[in-house]
Amino acid sequence: MLITGTRTGIGKSLAEHFLGRGDTVIGCSRRPSTIDRPGYRHFASDLxxxxxxxxxxxxxxxEFGHLDCVVNNAGTxxxxxxxxxxxxTTRKIFDINFFAVLACSREAAKLLQRSERATTSILNISTVAVPWALDGQLAYSASKGAVEQATRVMSKELASFGIRVNALGLPVVRTVLTRTLPEETRVKVLARQAIDRMCEFEDLVGPVEFLTSERSGFVTGETLYLGGVH
Ligand SMILES: NC(=O)c1ccc[n+]([C@@H]2O[C@H](COP(=O)([O-])OP(=O)(O)OC[C@H]3O[C@@H](n4cnc5c(N)ncnc54)[C@H](OP(=O)(O)O)[C@@H]3O)[C@@H](O)[C@H]2O)c1
Structure with a gap:
């Protein structure tokens, strides 16, 4: 599997989780790898x-010939x-959060088609900031809103190649990205979730496993929001 943005945060935790399961994981980030384990291949690439x-x-x-799944996680x-x-600033956010997702998906689709799996999968990491239209997050939520739309369109355009495309809409997870989130904002957004607590890594790993595996072989074009945001 390919997971983008594996130097820190969610991408790194996911890579370590799947490596622990015995999977071969390819990761990337602009800066050098922080993972040194058998089965891991890192690319220092700016997407x-x-x-x-x-x-x-x-x-x-x-080196690998094919991919079975891709997690488009790198973002800012x-x-x-x-x-x-x-x-x-807005253009730079779109460059990594949207255009890099399009480019990775385009290139990855060619390698996913070479997989022996009956269905392969692209999983795009999005955010609850899209349905919530949070103030102060226009550029970020618009870039992820574009990713969610791409998820729906790509699911149709790639279905005949056996490639499923879904998105995972994350609430606030404790990482470098949210380190500077003011306490007042954190409390405000948590109060909007049905489950009124911070999302931990353990909360998202199950949904990622499901959406990247053949267990979700008939699921495509969906964005799954965690925490109960509706
Ligand atoms: N944390 C949250 O609460 C939260 C909530 C909702 C959604 N998300 C989404 O989850 C994803 C991961 O977020 P995170 O919190 O784990 O952030 P993070 O800790 O800042 O990790 C982002 C990763 O992406 C890499 N990256 C950034 N720009 C890149 C580029 N141009 N080319 C290649 N790699 C690049 C970074 O490495 P380098 O700096 O070395 O490039 C890093 O490994 C993002 O898409 C984010 O929008 C996070």
């Missing part, structure tokens, strides 16, 4: 650089009033 991205997929093809967030967010 917003199309040359680096294509080089990574070329090497994956040469900026929390700011839209009036105070420079356009350049």
């Amino acid at each position: 917003t650089d199309s040359q680096q991205l294509k080089r990574m997929f070329r090497t994956i093809r040469q 967030a900026v929390m700011n009033h839209f009036m105070l967010t420079p356009e350049e």
